[in-house]
Amino acid sequence: MSSVIADGEEVVFDGDVPTDPNHVYELLMGALSENGRAVVKFIVDGVDTVASGDTPSTYDKIEVISLSHDELTLRLIIESMNHLSTAEKEFEAYIRNILSVAWSDVFQRMNEFITKVQPFADLLDNLSPYAQTYNPPWKESLEKVTREQAESLGVILTSFQQGNPSSLSDELSINFLPIFKRARKLFSENIIPFLQEKVKVA
């Protein structure tokens, strides 16, 4: 007899229990998303198929772990913020060197720089759907910082493309770094406390 357990509780299906794990996943995703939750683990006979990406065609037992959108978003932000905890100092070190080392060295380290910026850009992008859906009080601030960050990244990439060290230095110092600091402040003082409160209440 196959069984499906979601967040520690046995799932009761209307009619027969589906035999295909993919079908179970679809049904649960639909039901959970209506309640503002998302599947983060889908364990088929002991294997998390969300992580492995490989779903078998039959099963004996499925365990599903879900998180609310608030929990999921909070977790995403905290993980990203941990990754970005040293980024500010690394950006500052990079900026310091732009004008005092050969351009070829600056250019060679472009990928390294982009790799450091990417989690920040991704975080802002990933948070936009949440802000659009739930309309939190910090929505406008997030939209502003997202827009400014995107514009600044555009100038930074153009500076690399043109081989323009002064523009790169100016953009990073005058715009990008202050935007980055403002975004971190927005996260730590507004967004994270807001989500923590919502999770606590739930």
Added chain:
Amino acid sequence: MKPKSILPQNAALLQKRFPLVLQRIIDAGDRMPQDFFYEDNDSGSTLMLQRGEYSFPVYGKYKKDNLNKRWFSSLVLHPESLYAITGVGDGSHLSYFLNHSTSGTNFLAAEKDPTLLRETLARFDLTELLSNERFILGTGELDDAFFADIQGAGYPAWLMSIVSYSLPCMVWMRDTTIV
């Protein structure tokens, strides 16, 4: 564009302290700088760099002094040292270096292209920089004459022993450069 004449006060100091620099500028004739040009208007002259299809102000579009300050603040300078700076640009970073470094900090500016140096000295009064004994200037090939001219600027022997460590000059310049 036509070449401009060096300001007389700049020329007088070149003649006095760096005669080879002046000679190399004269020898360059009417040639114009290859990658650089000045945009002149009522608000002043802006040094531009042509890089492929793009051209942009060398010192950025914001306040030049802030860029120079940022550059200077990234340097770790020691007293009683000689620093080599590649490129004269419009001279503003050299003046900033002069005004914000201590009296024992000496520096050599080496400008590869004498015609760019001419265009700069035709637009900006750099007499404060050119007359300061902490500053030395060279242009063109980093050959024996280049260093002899520096020696002629009255630098002490200890300094020349560093400068004569010149093979390969550009590598030495890069290793010690701060631009």
